[in-house]
Amino acid sequence: MKVRRIDLRQSDLPLYWYNIVPSLPTPLPQMIATQKQQELLQKVIVPECLKQEMSNDSLISIPDELLDLYIQIGRPRPLFRAYGLEETLDLPSNIHLYYKAEFLSPPGSHKLNTALPQIYFAKKCGLSRGVTATGGRITTETGAGQWGSAVAFAARLLNIPDITIYWPKNIYDWKHERKIFMEFYGAKVISSPSANTSAGKSVLEEDPDHPGDLGVAISEGLEDAASHKGSFYVLGSVLNHVLLHQTIIGLETLAQFNILGELPDIMVSCLGGGSNFGGFVLPFVQTVLKNEKKIRFVAVQSSSAPNLQGEYRYDNADHAGLTPQMKMYTLGHKTKFKPIKAGGIIYHAAAPIISYLRNLGIIETYSAPSNEREVFEAGRVFAQVEGQMPPAPESAYSIWGAIKEALDAKKKREPKVIAFNVSGHGFLDLAAYAEKLELR
Amino acid sequence: MKVRRIDLRQSDLPLYWYNIVPSLPTPLPQMIATQKQQELLQKVIVPECLKQEMSNDSLISIPDELLDLYIQIGRPRPLFRAYGLEETLDLPSNIHLYYKAEFLSPPGSHKLNTALPQIYFAKKCGLSRGVTATGGRITTETGAGQWGSAVAFAARLLNIPDITIYWPKNIYDWKHERKIFMEFYGAKVISSPSANTSAGKSVLEEDPDHPGDLGVAISEGLEDAASHKGSFYVLGSVLNHVLLHQTIIGLETLAQFNILGELPDIMVSCLGGGSNFGGFVLPFVQTVLKNEKKIRFVAVQSSSAPNLQGEYRYDNADHAGLTPQMKMYTLGHKTKFKPIKAGGIIYHAAAPIISYLRNLGIIETYSAPSNEREVFEAGRVFAQVEGQMPPAPESAYSIWGAIKEALDAKKKREPKVIAFNVSGHGFLDLAAYAEKLELR
Numbered sequence: 001m002k003v004r005r006i007d008l009r010q011s012d013l014p015l016y017w018y019n020i021v022p023s024l025p026t027p028l029p030q031m032i033a034t035q036k037q038q039e040l041l042q043k044v045i046v047p048e049c050l051k052q053e054m055s056n057d058s059l060i061s062i063p064d065e066l067l068d069l070y071i072q073i074g075r076p077r078p079l080f081r082a083y084g085l086e087e088t089l090d091l092p093s094n095i096h097l098y099y100k101a102e103f104l105s106p107p108g109s110h111k112l113n114t115a116l117p118q119i120y121f122a123k124k125c126g127l128s129r130g131v132t133a134t135g136g137r138i139t140t141e142t143g144a145g146q147w148g149s150a151v152a153f154a155a156r157l158l159n160i161p162d163i164t165i166y167w168p169k170n171i172y173d174w175k176h177e178r179k180i181f182m183e184f185y186g187a188k189v190i191s192s193p194s195a196n197t198s199a200g201k202s203v204l205e206e207d208p209d210h211p212g213d214l215g216v217a218i219s220e221g222l223e224d225a226a227s228h229k230g231s232f233y234v235l236g237s238v239l240n241h242v243l244l245h246q247t248i249i250g251l252e253t254l255a256q257f258n259i260l261g262e263l264p265d266i267m268v269s270c271l272g273g274g275s276n277f278g279g280f281v282l283p284f285v286q287t288v289l290k291n292e293k294k295i296r297f298v299a300v301q302s303s304s305a306p307n308l309q310g311e312y313r314y315d316n317a318d319h320a321g322l323t324p325q326m327k328m329y330t331l332g333h334k335t336k337f338k339p340i341k342a343g344g345i346i347y348h349a350a351a352p353i354i355s356y357l358r359n360l361g362i363i364e365t366y367s368a369p370s371n372e373r374e375v376f377e378a379g380r381v382f383a384q385v386e387g388q389m390p391p392a393p394e395s396a397y398s399i400w401g402a403i404k405e406a407l408d409a410k411k412k413r414e415p416k417v418i419a420f421n422v423s424g425h426g427f428l429d430l431a432a433y434a435e436k437l438e439l440r
Numbered sequence: 441m442k443v444r445r446i447d448l449r450q451s452d453l454p455l456y457w458y459n460i461v462p463s464l465p466t467p468l469p470q471m472i473a474t475q476k477q478q479e480l481l482q483k484v485i486v487p488e489c490l491k492q493e494m495s496n497d498s499l500i501s502i503p504d505e506l507l508d509l510y511i512q513i514g515r516p517r518p519l520f521r522a523y524g525l526e527e528t529l530d531l532p533s534n535i536h537l538y539y540k541a542e543f544l545s546p547p548g549s550h551k552l553n554t555a556l557p558q559i560y561f562a563k564k565c566g567l568s569r570g571v572t573a574t575g576g577r578i579t580t581e582t583g584a585g586q587w588g589s590a591v592a593f594a595a596r597l598l599n600i601p602d603i604t605i606y607w608p609k610n611i612y613d614w615k616h617e618r619k620i621f622m623e624f625y626g627a628k629v630i631s632s633p634s635a636n637t638s639a640g641k642s643v644l645e646e647d648p649d650h651p652g653d654l655g656v657a658i659s660e661g662l663e664d665a666a667s668h669k670g671s672f673y674v675l676g677s678v679l680n681h682v683l684l685h686q687t688i689i690g691l692e693t694l695a696q697f698n699i700l701g702e703l704p705d706i707m708v709s710c711l712g713g714g715s716n717f718g719g720f721v722l723p724f725v726q727t728v729l730k731n732e733k734k735i736r737f738v739a740v741q742s743s744s745a746p747n748l749q750g751e752y753r754y755d756n757a758d759h760a761g762l763t764p765q766m767k768m769y770t771l772g773h774k775t776k777f778k779p780i781k782a783g784g785i786i787y788h789a790a791a792p793i794i795s796y797l798r799n800l801g802i803i804e805t806y807s808a809p810s811n812e813r814e815v816f817e818a819g820r821v822f823a824q825v826e827g828q829m830p831p832a833p834e835s836a837y838s839i840w841g842a843i844k845e846a847l848d849a850k851k852k853r854e855p856k857v858i859a860f861n862v863s864g865h866g867f868l869d870l871a872a873y874a875e876k877l878e879l880r
Contacts, residue, residue, distance in 0.1 A: 071749040106829040157827040180870040183879040264824040387597040389546045427867035
């Protein structure tokens, strides 16, 4: 029988996250922070995560309790050989497609891989009602809703009761099921800009009908955490420690390719801030840095926010400029974006680590067609012929890119092993599929 | 580390389905069919399934291609020790809770376990466009929508293009995402009663605003298949061969308990027609029939359709009486039921095998409170403390029952191992959760 699904045993779960920073050929450009920004970070970011953010250790140990939680949420996750897609695309037998099944995450995406450790370390720090005198809270923002879902889910699993999630109004207003999902797990979900924060108020004063955006929501979440003692702000992408936690994806994938006895020639995933992409590819980047094998790393972006085609310069992570500046490929932190259905890959800049590797020429990038129909069609074909649940719209960009690479290789008659990451499922995005694919 | 998740390897996948019929102490009462009913069955039921329906072999071999498909859709599925629930319910250390994770099925429920073989055997029979001259179709009905989703998904995976699903109007009208899901995988979904069939027309003549029900939808699907040459009607529950295919659940669970070195004292699941319940418990029933161990089998039903508390007599499976009569616990095949959110366990009768075992005293039953709030609350607690996706409303009945049994055992200070089946997920049922739990 063909080996279609490559499973790892629970005992194969990686015991360490992989930190690429010390292996980079030159130092990663550091954050530039005013004293105020510095103080804010120190106040609202979970101390253990801040330590990881600056760490020069290549391997960072995953605590036993977190390993147990990773097992509880279904890790290690399978790697699938995409025989269905290979057949549908009529690929020659020397082009192999594989995908990592991050969509099996209970709240719907890879985001849980970092929500759990961030909240776990926050809890270790004394945050939990009854333990701290203040009853501190966890705050965050969410864009498409996957990060908020992961935070709500992780917090509840770790028994943290007070979770506040700021959500851009233009998405909050129509994603009812996603909102229910977060509330089902106990989170408080707030439409942003809100009157809760001065950042929100100042945006509303300028434009009472402001549709909200991720940058504003980040500013609000940060301010909320800063103004409630003992509270922490957790982040879903961009920062080094977020990508670090996500390397669990790539480390598992590497172990799975070791079982197969081959390595990918091309790795593809979608990229907004860079966390699923980074988590998937960084453990393989070392292979390239060591000149052991040439692998192409392809970041698929939306035409709406192709930040890796922006400028490589220092910029803020949020709209109000509360965060330090980081050296990133950016479209500018005040940019307004045309909304798309795959809202989770709309962000003005790419993670510093990703940007650095892009600047070195190690990461390639291109954008998918702007109307998204072809992308959604790729998502549907994948679900149908691979026998999987509908992928998240964002993940459909990965699939679209992998299909493009496979067809290119077929045209050029080149043997290729192509791996892609399917970061989330689309059970709560069916209305978007219906619209784009004109389902009756 | 605690063993929280009991995995089986792919090579541990059962190679046979378990047929309990030849092991029953007295013969299972046979169907009574008029010649017309007999002819209909022969015409629209997949021949291999009809053979299995009547089989006296205890073990029925699963074809290799189906084993490959079972692996593709994620089987074997994990059994979880419910440490989170045990802690939340403050159970003593000698009460253990386990659950089988059928909700990990890509289209959302255990129904896929039988949709795949039924359509696989239909295809073997020559049904597939281009292979048969007629371009035959697969028809079926669906209630809550899980069965229709499984059929749409399985048919597409097996490359069968023409799928027609009859859906009671009162559910069709509001479950938009579920409808999109079926269409996403290529099915045609029709509101029932419809003008497509004479069964539908005659109901509409009597009452043009008829809200539809499962019995009517079955009649329409049967008639549609019968009137299109080379077409088959597939069934989601009740029949012997459906329960047979579902025994993959219990066979895996048995292998998992063998690894644990213990057996459950109580097995709990929800019951509508009986397919998830039967699939889960039947491989354990032989243990009881052989007097090897006493196990209580508890069927949790809705107050709206507690068919196991009905009469044990011959009755039809559908509204129009197109199907043969089978000896079942029934509320009568013309009964109108009060709609509930867990629509998938609303059916007028329980499967003949289940009914027989109930009559023998081997299966127990009770109903959950009629307003369902407590049931939905059980579903939420499960998802939150076990770190799982929201369970299907139907599966929340299993969880509610398992919690009740655990608390009873705690009260009586009895050591117990309790296993329950969580048959589906509730990603497409969040609106029902919001209503019942009054989420903002």
